[in-house]
Amino acid sequence: xxxxxxxxxxxxxxxxxxxxxxxxxxxxxxxxxxxxxxxxxxxxxxxxxxxxxxxxxxxxxxxxxxxxxxxxxxxxxxxxxxxxxxxxxxxxxxxxxxxxxxxxxxxxxxxxxxxxxxxxxxxxxxxxxxxxxxxxxxxxxxxxxxxxxxxxxxxxxxxxxxxxxxxxxxxxxxxxxxxxxxxxxxxxxxxxxxxxxxxxxxxxxxxxxxxxxxxxxxxxxxxxxxxxxxxxxxxxxxxxxxxxxxxxxxxxxxxxxxxxxxxxxxxx
Amino acid sequence: xxxxxxxxxxxxxxxxxxxxxxxxxxxxxxxxxxxxxxxxxxxxxxxxxxxxxxxxxxxxxxxxxxxxxxxxxxxxxxxxxxxxxxxxxxxxxxxxxxxxxxxxxxxxxxxxxxxxxxxxxxxxxxxxxxxxxxxxxxxxxxxxxxxxxxxxxxxxxxxxxxxxxxxxxxxxxxxxxxxxxxxxxxxxxxxxxxxxxxxxxxxxxxxxxxxxxxxxxxxxxxxxxxxxxxxxxxxxxxxxxxxxxxxxxxxxxxxxxxxxxxxxxxxxxxxxxxxxxxxxxxxxxxxxxxxxxxxxxxxxxxxxxxxxxxxxxxxxxxxxxxxxxxxxxxxxxxxxxxxxxxxxxxxxxxxxxxxxxxxxxxxxxxxxxxxxxxxxxxxxxxxxxxxxxxxxxxxxxxxxxxxxxxxxxxxxxxxxxxxxxxxxxxxxxxxxxxxxxxxxxxxxxxxxxxxxxxxxxxxxxxxxxxxxxxxxxxxxxxxxxxxxxxxxxxxxxxxxxxxxxxxxxxxxxxxxxxxxxxxxxxxxxxxxxxxxxxxxxxxxxxxxxxxxxxxxxxxxxxxxxxxxxxxxxxxxxxxxxxxxxxxxxxxxxxx
Numbered sequence: 135x136x137x138x139x140x141x142x143x144x145x146x147x148x149x150x151x152x153x154x155x156x157x158x159x160x161x162x163x164x165x166x167x168x169x170x171x172x173x174x175x176x177x178x179x180x181x182x183x184x185x186x187x188x189x190x191x192x193x194x195x196x197x198x199x200x201x202x203x204x205x206x207x208x209x210x211x212x213x214x215x216x217x218x219x220x221x222x223x224x225x226x227x228x229x230x231x232x233x234x235x236x237x238x239x240x241x242x243x244x245x246x247x248x249x250x251x252x253x254x255x256x257x258x259x260x261x262x263x264x265x266x267x268x269x270x271x272x273x274x275x276x277x278x279x280x281x282x283x284x285x286x287x288x289x290x291x292x293x294x295x296x297x298x299x300x301x302x303x304x305x306x307x308x309x310x311x312x313x314x315x316x317x318x319x320x321x322x323x324x325x326x327x328x329x330x331x332x333x334x335x336x337x338x339x340x341x342x343x344x345x346x347x348x349x350x351x352x353x354x355x356x357x358x359x360x361x362x363x364x365x366x367x368x369x370x371x372x373x374x375x376x377x378x379x380x381x382x383x384x385x386x387x388x389x390x391x392x393x394x395x396x397x398x399x400x401x402x
Numbered sequence: 403x404x405x406x407x408x409x410x411x412x413x414x415x416x417x418x419x420x421x422x423x424x425x426x427x428x429x430x431x432x433x434x435x436x437x438x439x440x441x442x443x444x445x446x447x448x449x450x451x452x453x454x455x456x457x458x459x460x461x462x463x464x465x466x467x468x469x470x471x472x473x474x475x476x477x478x479x480x481x482x483x484x485x486x487x488x489x490x491x492x493x494x495x496x497x498x499x500x501x502x503x504x505x506x507x508x509x510x511x512x513x514x515x516x517x518x519x520x521x522x523x524x525x526x527x528x529x530x531x532x533x534x535x536x537x538x539x540x541x542x543x544x545x546x547x548x549x550x551x552x553x554x555x556x557x558x559x560x561x562x563x564x565x566x567x568x569x570x571x572x573x574x575x576x577x578x579x580x581x582x583x584x585x586x587x588x589x590x591x592x593x594x595x596x597x598x599x600x601x602x603x604x605x606x607x608x609x610x611x612x613x614x615x616x617x618x619x620x621x622x623x624x625x626x627x628x629x630x631x632x633x634x635x636x637x638x639x640x641x642x643x644x645x646x647x648x649x650x651x652x653x654x655x656x657x658x659x660x661x662x663x664x665x666x667x668x669x670x671x672x673x674x675x676x677x678x679x680x681x682x683x684x685x686x687x688x689x690x691x692x693x694x695x696x697x698x699x700x701x702x703x704x705x706x707x708x709x710x711x712x713x714x715x716x717x718x719x720x721x722x723x724x725x726x727x728x729x730x731x732x733x734x735x736x737x738x739x740x741x742x743x744x745x746x747x748x749x750x751x752x753x754x755x756x757x758x759x760x761x762x763x764x765x766x767x768x769x770x771x772x773x774x775x776x777x778x779x780x781x782x783x784x785x786x787x788x789x790x791x792x793x794x795x796x797x798x799x800x801x802x803x804x805x806x807x808x809x810x811x812x813x814x815x816x817x818x819x820x821x822x823x824x825x826x827x828x829x830x831x832x833x834x835x836x837x838x839x840x841x842x843x844x845x846x847x848x849x850x851x852x853x854x855x856x857x858x859x860x861x862x863x864x865x866x867x868x869x870x871x872x873x874x875x876x877x878x879x880x881x882x883x884x885x886x887x888x889x890x891x892x893x894x895x896x897x898x899x900x901x902x903x904x905x906x907x908x909x910x911x912x913x914x915x916x917x918x919x920x921x922x923x924x925x926x927x928x929x930x931x932x933x934x935x936x937x938x939x940x941x942x943x944x945x946x947x948x949x950x951x952x953x954x955x956x957x958x959x960x961x962x963x964x965x966x967x968x969x970x971x972x973x974x975x976x977x978x979x980x981x982x983x984x985x986x987x988x989x990x991x992x993x
Contacts, residue, residue, distance in 0.1 A: 190833045195675070205838040206850065211830035212838030213678055215671070216701050222635075222668030226675020226683065227830070229633055229659065234679065234830055255664040 163207045165200060168359075170321030170347030174268060175207065177319075177327025178237065182210070185332060192235045195224040197244035200275050200349075201268045204239045218249030221256040224263045235335060238265040243273050246282040246302050253342075257311035260339040264331065267304050267342065268321075270349040271357050278352030285356060304344040305395055306385045309378070314339040314398040316381070318391070320366045321347035322359065330394055337397060346392075369393040406436065407461045408601055409469035410549070412542075413486050414454055414478030416445060419542030422567075423476065424456020425786075426546060429563040431460045432615040432788040434555070435606025439465040439899075441785040441974070453482040462604065465787070466752070467899035470978045473601065474553065476545050478527075480512040487515050495599060497548050499541065500524030523552055523594060530585040540582025547586020554600035557587050612791045618756040618782040622712055623648030624791075625760035626684050632658040633683040635672040637665055640724045641780045642686040642714040666691035670698045670711065677708040678839060680803075680829035682764055686712035689731050690721060696739035699773045703743040703864065705839040706817065706827070708767035708774075710760075715779040715895075717972050726972025727780035729895050732951035735775045736924045742861055744868040746770065747923040748875065749777040751898035754789035755921065756782065759876065761792075768802040770871045771827055777923065779946070781974045782896040803827065806835055815846040819859060823867025868925055875922040878930045881905060882916020889915045889984050890938030892931070892964075894923065894952050897944055897975040904980035915984055920952070932959040940965055940987045944980050 165171045182192060192210035196202045198217035205212020211234075215223045224238040245253065245267045256263070271288075273279040280288040280297045283304065287296040308316045315337040317330040327345065334341035346366065348359050369391045374380055381396040410427055414420035421442050428440040439459045445452025457472075459465045471491040477483035477498040490496070498512050513522050525548045527541040534540065543564070550557055564583060568576040616624065623645050626634070634653060636646045650660040663669040669685040676683035687695065692713045702709045715731045717723025735747045746766055750756045756778060763774040806814055806826035816837040818825045825846075828835030842850040843857050851857075881902055882890070889908075893901030898919050905917040918934045920926065935941045941960050943953040944967040950957075957964045967983050969975060 188833070190836055191831055193679070193830045203850075205840070209836060211836055212840075213675070213705075214838060214840035214842065215674075216697050216841055219667060219671045219698060222663065222671030223675040223678075225661075225668075226633070226635065226672030226677075227679045228675075229661070229672070230676040230679035230681035230683070231831060251664060252668055255668070259661075 164203050166351045168350040169200070170270060170349075171201060171204070171268060173321035173324045174266060174327060174345055174347065175204070177324040178266070178331060179208070180324065180328040181331035181335070184328065185335065187235050191233060192237070193227050194237045194239060195220050195227060196238070197240040197249060198275070199241040199244050199273070201239050201241040201244065202275075218244050218247070218252070220244060220249060221252040221263070221265065224265075225256060225259065225261050228261050228263050232262070236263045238263055240265075240267060241274070242267065242269045242271060242281045242283045242304070246304060246307075250282070250302075253307060254311040257308060257313040257340055257342070260314055262339055264334050264341045265343065267344050268347050269304060269344060270347045270353065271301070272349045272353050274349045274352055288356070303385070303389070304342070308342040308344065309381055309385060309396055313342050313396070315341035315394075316396040317341070317343045317394045319343055319345045320362065320392050321345055322363060322366075323392070326392065333394060333397070339398070346390075365390040366392050369395075404603070405462050406602055406604070406606075407469070408459070408473045409471065410458045410460065410474040410476070411472045411486055411489075412456045412476045412478065412545075413483040414542070415482055416451055416454055418454070418478040419539070420454035420478055421456060423478070423542040423546055424458060426560065426563055426567065427456070427458045427549075428786050429567075429615055430555070430559040431458070431602070431606070432609075432613070433562060434559045434602070435608045436460045436602070437463060437465045437788065438615065439468065439785060439787050441468055441781065453485065455486065460602070462606065467903040467977050468974055470976055474549065476549055477512050478542055478545060480510050483512050484515050487512070490516065490520060492517075493519050493521060495521045495523065495552060495601075497523045497525065497545055497552065499527040499545075501526040501528040521597065521599070523548060523590070523597075525586065525589055527586070530589055531582045534581040534585035535578035537578070540579055543579050543582040544586035544589075547583040547588075548590040549586075551587045551590035552594055552598060553602060554598055555602055557584075609788065610790060612793075613788055614791055615786055615788040616753060616757075617644065617784055617786045618750070618753050618778055619644040619714070619784070620648050621753045621757040622686070622760045622776070622778070623652070625757040626710075626764075627652060627656060629761045629764040630682050631684055631764075632681045633672070633676045634658070634660045634685070635663050635669040635676075635683060636660070636685050637663055637669050637687065637691060639666075639688045639691050641716055641783045642688050642691075642712060644783070645686040645712060645714075666694040667698065670695040670709065673709045673711070674698060674702050674707050677767070678830070680831075682710075684710040684712070686714060688714050688716050688724075689718045689734065692731060692734060693738070696734070699745065699775075700739035700741060700743040701841040702773040703745050704741075704841045704843075706771040706825070706864070707839060708771055710763045710767050710774055710776070712760075712776045712778065714783045715777060717970070723972050725780065727896065727974060728946050728970065728972065729779055729897060730947035730949070730951065730970075731777060732923060732947070732955070733949075735777050736955065742865070744865050745772055745924070746774040746868065746871055746875070747777060748774065749895045749921055749923050750782065751893070751895060751919055751921060753782070753785065753787035757789070758792065759921065762876075765802045766871055766874060769804065769874065770824065770867055772868060772871075777895060779896050785896075805829075805832075816848045817844060817846045817860065817863075819846055819863050822870050823863045823865075824870075872922065872925045872927065875925070877922070878927050878934070879919040880916060880934060881919070884916075885937070887914055887916045887938045888988050889913070889940045889942055890918060890934055891915065891942045891944065891980065891984065892918045892920060892934075892952070892956070893944060894920045895946075897946055900975040900977045900980055901944060903977035904984060907977065907981050908984050913984065913988055920956075923952070923955070926956065928959065931956055935960040935964075942967060942980075942983060942987065944968075944975055944983070946970065946975055
């Protein structure tokens with residue numbers, strides 16, 4: 135599997151040619167070469183292109199962190215908010231103008247720590263926004279502190295003896311909170327992201343895309359590309375994403391199967 | 403010609419129908435063409451067995467403050483009403499229940515408590531109500547009937563408002579209340595014909611049909627509707643919740659939505675998201691919730707996104723005194739949050755201004771692309787006043803948005819530096835103007851940039867814009883003869899009514915004093931305030947806070963220290979306390 139972004143210049147050239155890159159700043163993304171966010175970026179761009187969404191009718195709302203910079207690197211309307219508040223702001227945008235396609239993007243710190251209180255409510259409110267949670271289990275922008283999805287024992291400058299808190303599982307939380315569409319994805323598989331996003335946009339309610347990704351700069355032990363590539367695998371052929379009990383069983387037993395985990399079939 | 407200036411109080415125990423009776427007095431006399439200011443106090447606990455008191459001040463001229471004395475006391479529970487006796491004026495009227503069943507203790511009648519000269523009207527309220535309607539529950543209405551007859555008010559006024567109030571509860575309930583009321587009228591007419599006091603002469607002048615009787619909170623809700631509000635996001639908190647309640651039943655009819663969010667942070671977040679997408683939204687909260695909002699409010703400042711936020715102040719800090727009035731969020735409203743984050747803050751001084759400046763806040767928010775904070779307080783939120791609704795509100799705020807015109811590809815600068823500081827604002831969905839808004843410092847295009855030049859230039863742009871908004875904001879109003887004054891009193895928020903009352907009394911007594919009303923808290927009219935101050939030997943700033951928060955903001959404009967008069971009693975500022983300080987300053991020159 136080719137990891138996008140490994141060759142930064144080539145990737146930037148690709149997305150520039152696609153017309154999806156930010157024509158305003160001509161700034162290179164601040165993400166490090168090899169960052170998994172390039173794969174997510176590619177997946178989302180491809181989705182916008184495939185669905186033929188007019189760029190001026192797409193809004194990307196972000197919080198703070200490496201993922202927070204997303205709106206500057208894409209040729210759509212963008213709203214870079216404050217730490218953790220991506221979901222409520224996106225809710226306001228979508229309710230104000232339902233014709234807009236609204237994507238909320240943010241990392242595991244933004245969405246599971248400081249902004250963790252919003253996820254249950256956006257799920258039960260079921261406003262039609264698409265939330266891409268970039269989960270690399272680390273705080274990258276502040277240089278490598280543990281996040282709520284870091285495994286117990288994670289060592290860092292702020293946890294030299296290892297962390298004691300247990301990690302959160304965003305997919306499991308979303309199912310528990312009653313989210314009507316839940317996908318678990320992998321940044322190393324942009325076409326998988328595109329396919330899930332297309333289904334999620336068509337889903338008439340809140341959609342969560344929990345995306346495993348790697349921080350190549352600060353994580354040398356856990357969610358490395360090598361580990362992620364070894365761990366992730368597709369859902370079984372006979373998996374039924376409309377069965378909530380099966381979804382819970384799957385997520386409780388298996389942290390790394392990727393695909394559409396759950397989709398509520400009734401009209402949202 | 404004598405003027406009507408009457409304060410009526412109804413006092414009882416929770417469950418006596420005290421608040422309902424006070425409300426009917428306000429409505430009936432408002433219908434009768436009088437100016438009315440009503441304010442209730444009741445226990446904070448839902449299941450309290452506490453004392454309820456309603457205050458209604460009724461006049462021919464505009465009523466600006468609660469009175470210091472009570473002219474008519476309607477007692478539904480004499481044990482509770484004893485506490486009101488010290489506030490009774492000379493020759494006041496006291497209406498009380500003389501039914502034997504009304505007394506828990508033999509000697510608890512209020513008749514034995516009052517000063518000689520008080521006009522006592524004992525009526526067997528419980529017995530009359532029971533005879534008229536089969537239950538004593540209507541005894542509050544019977545008392546109102548007595549009040550109507552004793553004070554020479556036409557009964558039709560009350561019939562009309564009783565019908566309106568109880569229509570929805572069915573014919574049976576309406577009839578029971580009307581009968582209870584009429585029983586009171588009949589009893590008082592038969593028994594007190596010699597002692598009728600026509601205290602509401604001359605009668606009021608009929609208001610135009612557009613005159614409304616609303617609380618401050620209701621006026622804010624109505625103003626938001628009239629200004630084209632589409633989305634309300636909020637989290638329940640005293641004393642702001644009635645705004646949400648008002649809108650919840652009305653906004654859906656206008657194609658809007660009221661959304662109860664998970665906290666105040668998400669409420670302001672959704673308001674910003676909505677305005678970013680070009681739709682008018684609002685949230686209302688009190689101090690504790692406002693504190694949570696401050697980070698996102700400064701995001702609105704930085705990213706230049708409009709927002710309308712109501713901060714209904716209560717006693718603080720922290721959870722403080724949720725059901726008491728205070729003006730202690732001024733610092734938080736003006737300065738709260740990270741960085742140099744100038745925003746617009748307006749504080750209405752009465753219910754009519756709650757309406758007017760809420761409408762105005764939407765216009766200012768959109769034109770100047772900034773959060774606008776309306777500062778009210780518990781007293782202003784909950785008191786009722788009647789006032790004429792201004793016409794043509796919608797047209798006033800139409801086209802307050804400034805949209806970009808050119809659509810040359812890639813040429814749009816969302817944050818273009820202009821002389822006014824206002825940059826044309828595109829909305830998502832507009833073709834050719836794609837941009838990203840951010841809370842990071844940014845260039846004219848909106849690209850993050852931390853260079854000294856950009857931060858200096860953009861800080862200046864944002865502040866220029868906010869200072870420029872002053873031209874569209876309400877100017878200070880002076881109430882004086884316009885010359886040199888011994889004492890000039892500066893007031894804001896609900897306290898201004900008390901300031902005006904005190905200054906009018908002082909001027910009536912020949913003192914050389916004046917009042918200045920400040921409603922634009924930030925930015926403020928520095929030159930006008932300084933000019934006023936320089937015509938005053940003493941400059942007095944009464945406020946319902948401990949620190950003197952307005953005095954801190956404007957005090958430096960005076961050539962010497964302003965005199966602070968601070969109270970944190972949780973009660974509205976009594977005009978008598980301001981008058982006493984004015985007299986003190988004039989007599990002793992002491993501060």
